[in-house]
Amino acid sequence: MEKITGYIDHIIFRNEDNGYTVFQLNNEEGELTCVGKFSYIGEGEFLELEGEYTMHPSYGMQLQVTNHRIKEPEDRESIERYLGSGAVKGIGPALAGKIVAKFGEDTFRIMEEEPERLAEIKGISERKAREICVQVEEKKDLRQAMIYLQKYGISIHLAVKIYQKYGLGTYSVLEENPYKLADDIEGVGFRTADEIASRIGIHTDSDFRIQSGIFYTLLQSVQEGHVYLEENVLSERAAQLLEVELKDIEKYLMDLAMSKKVVLKQDREKVRVYPAQYYYMEMNTARMLKELNINYDEPDDLIRRRIDKLEEETESTLDEQQKRAVAEAVKHGIFILTGGPGTGKTTTINAMIRYFLSEGMDIRLAAPTGRAAKRMTETTGYEAQTIHRLLEVSGSPEESSKGGFGRNQDNPLETDVVIIDEMSMVDLTLMHALLSSVVPGTRVIFVGDRNQLPSVGPGKVLQDLIESHAFPVMMLTRIFRQAQESDIVVNAHRINAGEEVRLDNKSRDFFFLKRQDADVIISVILTLIQKKLPRYVKAKMTDIQVLAPMKKGLLGVERLNRILQQYLNPPSVKKQEKEYGERLFRVGDKVMQTKNNYQLEWEIATKYGLVVDKGVGVFNGDIGIVTAIHTYDETVEVEFDEKRKVKYPFKMLDELELAYAITIHKSQGSEYPAVVIPLLAGPRQLYCRNLLYTAVTRAKKCVTLVGNETVFREMIQNVDEQKRNTSLAERIQEIL
Numbered sequence: 001m002e003k004i005t006g007y008i009d010h011i012i013f014r015n016e017d018n019g020y021t022v023f024q025l026n027n028e029e030g031e032l033t034c035v036g037k038f039s040y041i042g043e044g045e046f047l048e049l050e051g052e053y054t055m056h057p058s059y060g061m062q063l064q065v066t067n068h069r070i071k072e073p074e075d076r077e078s079i080e081r082y083l084g085s086g087a088v089k090g091i092g093p094a095l096a097g098k099i100v101a102k103f104g105e106d107t108f109r110i111m112e113e114e115p116e117r118l119a120e121i122k123g124i125s126e127r128k129a130r131e132i133c134v135q136v137e138e139k140k141d142l143r144q145a146m147i148y149l150q151k152y153g154i155s156i157h158l159a160v161k162i163y164q165k166y167g168l169g170t171y172s173v174l175e176e177n178p179y180k181l182a183d184d185i186e187g188v189g190f191r192t193a194d195e196i197a198s199r200i201g202i203h204t205d206s207d208f209r210i211q212s213g214i215f216y217t218l219l220q221s222v223q224e225g226h227v228y229l230e231e232n233v234l235s236e237r238a239a240q241l242l243e244v245e246l247k248d249i250e251k252y253l254m255d256l257a258m259s260k261k262v263v264l265k266q267d268r269e270k271v272r273v274y275p276a277q278y279y280y281m282e283m284n285t286a287r288m289l290k291e292l293n294i295n296y297d298e299p300d301d302l303i304r305r306r307i308d309k310l311e312e313e314t315e316s317t318l319d320e321q322q323k324r325a326v327a328e329a330v331k332h333g334i335f336i337l338t339g340g341p342g343t344g345k346t347t348t349i350n351a352m353i354r355y356f357l358s359e360g361m362d363i364r365l366a367a368p369t370g371r372a373a374k375r376m377t378e379t380t381g382y383e384a385q386t387i388h389r390l391l392e393v394s395g396s397p398e399e400s401s402k403g404g405f406g407r408n409q410d411n412p413l414e415t416d417v418v419i420i421d422e423m424s425m426v427d428l429t430l431m432h433a434l435l436s437s438v439v440p441g442t443r444v445i446f447v448g449d450r451n452q453l454p455s456v457g458p459g460k461v462l463q464d465l466i467e468s469h470a471f472p473v474m475m476l477t478r479i480f481r482q483a484q485e486s487d488i489v490v491n492a493h494r495i496n497a498g499e500e501v502r503l504d505n506k507s508r509d510f511f512f513l514k515r516q517d518a519d520v521i522i523s524v525i526l527t528l529i530q531k532k533l534p535r536y537v538k539a540k541m542t543d544i545q546v547l548a549p550m551k552k553g554l555l556g557v558e559r560l561n562r563i564l565q566q567y568l569n570p571p572s573v574k575k576q577e578k579e580y581g582e583r584l585f586r587v588g589d590k591v592m593q594t595k596n597n598y599q600l601e602w603e604i605a606t607k608y609g610l611v612v613d614k615g616v617g618v619f620n621g622d623i624g625i626v627t628a629i630h631t632y633d634e635t636v637e638v639e640f641d642e643k644r645k646v647k648y649p650f651k652m653l654d655e656l657e658l659a660y661a662i663t664i665h666k667s668q669g670s671e672y673p674a675v676v677i678p679l680l681a682g683p684r685q686l687y688c689r690n691l692l693y694t695a696v697t698r699a700k701k702c703v704t705l706v707g708n709e710t711v712f713r714e715m716i717q718n719v720d721e722q723k724r725n726t727s728l729a730e731r732i733q734e735i736l
């Protein structure tokens with residue numbers, strides 16, 4: 001065992017999650033690379049280390065640290081080094097030299113006991129003296145807090161967040177009510193808080209624990225899409241989670257209601273429990289819809305004449321339903337247009353746009369995802385954006401969920417008409433934000449297919465809007481795309497109506513390959529992607545999209561991606577790779593951005609590197625190809641549509657996933673030339689009609705299902721997809 005003392009010259013690498021750090025140590029004998037786990041560490045710090053020397057094949061001799069102690073710098077030299085290392089803002093090496101020249105080994109004592117004396121040095125005002133001392137003190141406190149939090153097994157990453165939130169209050173929060181962490185700190189849920197609490201020795205029947213557990217259970221149900229839970233369901237789930245008696249739960253529910261964290265609402269003989277924020281969100285959404293739903297006094301015959309004129313100008317004809325849709329949209333503040341694929345929604349939107357433009361009105365178009373917005377731009381020829389962009393999202397999407405939009409009640413959108421497409425994907429939170437930024441007098445038109453999967457977030461807004469029967473709705477039913485032209489459309493409508501679909505493979509764009517074994521299915525998928533489909537639909541191999549119902553399992557997205565990557569983009573000495581957690585990225589991989597990121601910069605450059613366009617924003621569901629991996633600046637370069645190139649720093653790779661296969665849920669709002677769907681038995685709750693319907697309607701030119709025919713038929717009949725508890729329709733009816 002070696003014992004070494006020295007100061008950190010610079011940190012070469014640090015993983016903030018587990019504390020793994022590589023740094024350069026300076027001591028009397030020169031420089032030395034050290035490797036180990038450190039809860040808190042900073043450049044300039046003075047350390048006493050214990051460990052063993054090891055020989056690394058590429059980096060040479062290293063000290064593998066087993067034990068360490070951070071020492072207060074004692075001698076003049078190490079004090080000067082610490083202060084000048086950049087550890088204290090506002091002090092560089094020159095100033096550090098002056099301070100130590102004046103106070104010598106007494107420097108730290110002076111800082112603690114007589115901080116004002118720092119101002120005796122030229123270049124340090126009294127204010128700066130105080131600031132420096134506060135910083136040095138804070139560093140000491142932070143270090144101590146980190147050591148304390150580590151004792152309870154809290155990761156460094158989390159410990160930093162906890163300390164930033166509570167400062168010196170950290171100790172009392174942890175000892176009195178660690179469940180507060182679940183309320184205050186993003187990334188801490190009840191389970192983490194509960195684990196910390198049990199290590200601290202807090203009783204399982206503590207009031208804080210039970211309240212926090214009930215609220216956590218309720219929020220879990222929001223993640224499943226619910227806006228409330230019935231009391232008995234909530235109590236049972238919470239009792240199970242907390243391992244306490246059912247009867248104990250009731251009292252705490254009342255406490256939660258008193259502290260306004262939940263709202264209890266009687267519904268006939270049952271009681272519903274809402275997280276307060278969602279209760280009010282539904283109520284306000286209903287109120288705003290009502291306020292917006294103004295009737296405009298435009299005579300029918302005048303509207304009809306204008307539509308006829310537009311038809312003449314554009315040499316197109318609308319059918320009766322489409323004309324009525326345009327007229328209703330003109331006459332009302334709120335209008336809903338719904339219908340399956342190929343029923344003419346886009347054509348109707350186009351007619352509306354032309355109508356309003358010819359009246360000199362200003363129009364804004366938006367959709368919930370980047371891809372859907374892009375498609376809307378292409379099909380209407382009129383610029384569409386994501387709803388987040390329309391509302392001028394500020395900062396990260398996390399902040400936006402807390403209402404961080406530039407457009408809101410105080411700064412509403414200035415436009416006459418807003419048209420939202422792919423409305424089935426809009427959740428309650430986004431709907432609320434959207435309506436908050438629109439003032440009465442603006443027409444809002446919602447367009448979507450009510451039979452698609454509901455939004456990922458809570459609520460089923462489009463369905464509730466329709467079921468409230470409070471607003472004009474036009475349901476387009478005529479299928480315009482000819483039957484002989486597209487079996488995708490015909491079969492999608494059949495699936496939706498619960499009718500049999502013929503699987504004789506006589507179609508030109510709808511195929512079912514019967515296979516019963518997962519690995520056989522994967523090998524069929526490979527043949528389809530590598531050989532058959534690109535030629536058949538005249539697309540690139542990367543445009544063929546595999547859509548799987550699940551993430552896990554033999555045919556889950558995770559396993560499919562590992563295998564497809566191996567075959568479609570095998571390793572080679574020419575292709576750089578980067579491992580990130582469980583993921584492996586390789587040059588040539590097909591990848592997907594998994595959240596909306598409004599800050600991420602992209603560039604379009606010519607072959608010679610000349611930048612011709614640049615901008616910001618990469619969205620959830622955007623698919624691209626890894627074009628380079630640079631170890632020198634630790635980035636992965638991805639090329640998205642239109643040659644937009646984005647550099648991901650390694651630490652942002654959690655926003656990327658392999659995308660050879662993606663879940664059907666993730667594919668909502670996107671379209672692909674050809675879609676391949678593996679299908680073997682799965683959980684009934686998931687394997688339902690609208691999942692199949694959504695998957696099939698993603699394809700433009702060809703759908704190929706590979707798997708078990710019975711599963712396919714059962715999915716068509718299975719309409720008991722998980723029911724979502726929402727009450728927007730009721731709230732709307734109440735205030736009519």
Ligand SMILES: Nc1ncnc2c1ncn2[C@@H]1O[C@H](COP(=O)(O)OP(=O)(O)OP(=O)(O)O)[C@@H](O)[C@H]1O
Nearest residue numbers: 317318319340341342343344345346347348480481
């Ligand atoms: N009134 C009409 N007369 C003739 N053809 C029409 C009419 N309305 C729409 N179509 C045609 O039907 C096809 C489907 O229409 P459209 O794209 O508007 O439907 P959609 O509901 O938006 O479909 P999807 O949801 O699949 O994109 C298009 O080729 C369109 O030109």
